[in-house]
Amino acid sequence: MNEENKGLSAKNSAQDENKKTKKIAKIVVKRDLCIGAATCIAIAGDTFELDNENIAIVKDNIGNSDEEILLAAQSCPTLAIYLYDEDGNQIFPEENK
Numbered sequence: 001m002n003e004e005n006k007g008l009s010a011k012n013s014a015q016d017e018n019k020k021t022k023k024i025a026k027i028v029v030k031r032d033l034c035i036g037a038a039t040c041i042a043i044a045g046d047t048f049e050l051d052n053e054n055i056a057i058v059k060d061n062i063g064n065s066d067e068e069i070l071l072a073a074q075s076c077p078t079l080a081i082y083l084y085d086e087d088g089n090q091i092f093p094e095e096n097k
């Protein structure tokens, strides 16, 4: 890496660090499972919101920390929230192996 690139990456390091520590890369709400209980929004309101059909949608998949997003998924009464890492592996709900 040359000096110029080092400067550039230093500038972006905070952002990069955030991306590196983010394990959750994709959030899916199964619309047919969601009952609009809004527990997810109470826990991770910067990530989830209800649409005009009272179904949760993802408004910002980095709106909350991974911990909060995982807690929101775990708290969903119907387990309608699915979480995946950047390789597409399902993080939650945990699959039986």
Ligand code: SF4
Residues within 6 Å of the ligand: 029, 033, 034, 035, 036, 037, 038, 039, 040, 041, 048, 055, 056, 075, 076, 077, 078, 079, 080, 081
């Ligand atoms: S907690 Fe589950 S059921 Fe309730 S709004 Fe969120 S996704 Fe839908």
